[in-house]
Amino acid sequence: MSRRRFWIATVLAAASALLGLLTLVWQTWIEGASGLEPDGGSGELEWLIVAGCAVASLAFSGLARREWVRMRTVGVAR
16 A cells, blocks of 8 residues: 555655746646636736646655655665
8 A cells, every 4th residue: 555655645746846937937738628717817816826836746755755754764665
């Protein structure tokens, strides 16, 4: 179960980091994907997404590290 939690946290950390980077590079992807402008073109939503993704990526990375340390302590990681 620890390996599964480690890999889930790792994939979620990578996905949130990738989404945050995508939003930094291509700030109009929401408008391009949906055709809507939820923030009226001000860019506020994009910055909130970047900040949220950064927080999520750090949190998931911390969870993955905790599982990795737990697996090493028990002797499961190789």
